[in-house]
Amino acid sequence: GAGPVLLGKAVCPLAPTPRLCAPSGNSQLLVMLLGDSGVGKTCFLIQFKDGAFLSGTFIATVGIDFRNKVVTVDGMRVKLQIWDTAGQERFRSVTHAYYRDAQALLLLYDITNKASFDNIRAWLTEIHEYAQRDVVIMLLGNKADMSSERVIRSEDGETLAREYGVPFLETSAKTGMNVELAFLAIAKELKYRAGQSADEPSFQIRDYVESQKKRSSCCSFM
Numbered sequence: 001g002a003g004p005v006l007l008g009k010a011v012c013p014l015a016p017t018p019r020l021c022a023p024s025g026n027s028q029l030l031v032m033l034l035g036d037s038g039v040g041k042t043c044f045l046i047q048f049k050d051g052a053f054l055s056g057t058f059i060a061t062v063g064i065d066f067r068n069k070v071v072t073v074d075g076m077r078v079k080l081q082i083w084d085t086a087g088q089e090r091f092r093s094v095t096h097a098y099y100r101d102a103q104a105l106l107l108l109y110d111i112t113n114k115a116s117f118d119n120i121r122a123w124l125t126e127i128h129e130y131a132q133r134d135v136v137i138m139l140l141g142n143k144a145d146m147s148s149e150r151v152i153r154s155e156d157g158e159t160l161a162r163e164y165g166v167p168f169l170e171t172s173a174k175t176g177m178n179v180e181l182a183f184l185a186i187a188k189e190l191k192y193r194a195g196q197s198a199d200e201p202s203f204q205i206r207d208y209v210e211s212q213k214k215r216s217s218c219c220s221f222m
């Protein structure tokens with residue numbers, strides 16, 4: 001086995017301020033999780049990394065934390081470094097500093113929390129201000145397992161995502177629904193961008209996500 005394929009830029013996660021490292025062959029894809037406090041970013045990352053869901057007490061993330069995971073994309077190993085940011089307003093200035101190094105951003109809201117959905121536009125404004133122009137963005141409506149408490153319809157998420165031209169998925173950090181797919185789609189998109197060859201059929205992340213996603217089984221009346 002070949003080691004992970006390196007697509008992104010090398011970053012120094014432990015540097016006092018975020019910055020790029022000297023090229024070292026140690027690069028990886030940097031993905032950030034963004035969204036209001038309590039939408040489930042930490043649980044989403046733990047579900048992806050460990051296949052586990054920590055229910056019960058909610059411990060807000062302080063500042064920023066990260067985990068690595070290697071995924072296989074079309075037979076190629078791709079190393080993801082995933083940054084879990086604090087959703088609370090008072091940590092924003094810390095997390096802004098990291099946006100520019102991210103190749104991809106997963107932007108989460110909670111389908112049972114209208115404010116978290118309404119704030120997505122503000123998040124996208126921040127992203128356009130601080131992130132790289134070509135950053136891959138995906139909108140995720142999390143907690144899709146909580147059907148009886150749903151206040152945001154799937155169509156509302158789809159409409160907003162279409163308006164901004166980003167792919168959309170409903171997910172559950174509890175059941176694992178579409179969690180891996182979100183990361184795989186990002187890895188595929190970045191691999192495609194890094195290694196386009198003339199004869200490779202063009203990869204469309206939105207088509208890929210649409211063809212692979214699982215829908216929450218409930219709520220056809222909504």
Ligand SMILES: Nc1nc2c(ncn2[C@@H]2O[C@H](COP(=O)(O)OP(=O)(O)OP(=O)(O)O)[C@@H](O)[C@H]2O)c(=O)[nH]1
Nearest residue numbers: 037038039040041042043060061087143172173174
């Ligand atoms: N039912 C259900 N509960 C979830 C899901 N994801 C997260 N939760 C719960 O929602 C609460 C908040 O989850 P966190 O992952 O800590 O939220 P966060 O977005 O990381 O919050 P900050 O760190 O403050 O930004 C916890 O009590 C979780 O158990 C989900 O998909 N389904």
